[in-house]
Amino acid sequence: MHKGYYSEYKVFLAVDCIIFGFDDEDLKVLLIRRDFEPEKGKWSLMGGFLKKEETLDDAASRVLFKLTGMHNIYMEQLYSFSEVDRDPVDRTISTSYYAIVNIEKHNKELIQNYNAKWFSLSKVPDLIFDHNIILKKAVRRLRRRTSINPIGFELLPEKFTMRQLQKLYEAILDKKLDKRNFINKINSMDILVKLKEKDMSSSTKGSFLYQFDQQKYDAKQEKNFYLKI
């Protein structure tokens, strides 16, 4: 036991998962309806308590799977929230995790079996505890990362048009982008392969299809930050 002049003050540690989704329309977030007190009936992030013999990463994956059936989602740790009264029952610090997934690619039926639902970011209700604050921080982090790092690899079809990629960025950043500027910036990142195929569904002229160059994309994830200066 830790001894000394520190009183033996232990706390509950919780994890809360913010799962963003993209489905070609707009940015959504997955919420579950809480079925126990306090604040029963309100919507909530997917959360649970840290157990013995597991790390926070493990806890986040376990809790997400238990509440939504989703698995193999790589989540990033976002921030630990420690306002003293954030949980009215007992002192609980919450470490939050977030990820963004392609809604279509994840088993919609499985999610229908749980108390979980996708909400457009613009239509998120009043959540339990400080979950609206946690969500807001996650949105900021996602937008910041998107501005800097290439994104999209898992969220788009294997072959996609430049228009689809732009729509994804616009959905996350919540703003319209200038098409020519966008194309220039994406091209300067040099992470796409332009295919000899066209998608003909949106116009008679058709739009070229692109693929991510996996090796270049992975290298960018690591090195990107060091290239600016």
Added chain:
Amino acid sequence: MHKGYYSEYKVFLAVDCIIFGFDDEDLKVLLIRRDFEPEKGKWSLMGGFLKKEETLDDAASRVLFKLTGMHNIYMEQLYSFSEVDRDPVDRTISTSYYAIVNIEKHNKELIQNYNAKWFSLSKVPDLIFDHNIILKKAVRRLRRRTSINPIGFELLPEKFTMRQLQKLYEAILDKKLDKRNFINKINSMDILVKLKEKDMSSSTKGSFLYQFDQQKYDAKQEKNFYLKI
């Protein structure tokens, strides 16, 4: 008390502070010598336990002040480390905080009264527990942020040369930068005011002195991320 099928598993929460320093030479980190078991005598980050009625932010400031006499340092939360056996005494999750300060500006005499010492990053010894891992993550975060956001406002004299600013970036990023490239990038950030004065100490021709444009600098801190795409 939290009830239900969650066993009542509570943990110790600690905070650990990584204080980087710049003194015109290289990047340093502040460490203290641990004077109690286990691992007594080894160097360590400044750490302590979360108390009742305080947030993690408060705990970090309190611990830093208690151990080094430093105060009014704005620290950013970095990451929560939760490997099960990271602390051999009892289950302890550590939430780390970091900041970078100008060594000269902080009362060196005060620090001499504590068991604290500045170490060049290249000369950091074997630290207690997982503190080398925590430090490594902090270094990565600092370098990543430096590549993206303007840095330097608090770390340089009020008026400085372009050469001094470049030395600061080189110290943090741990690499030599091309002078012309660097000047172009800094100018494109548009956060400096070129003064009509020169620093004559390094050459007979002298070097122009610059100041940060506070308003533009503060605005960049907020908006910078959104300007890339």
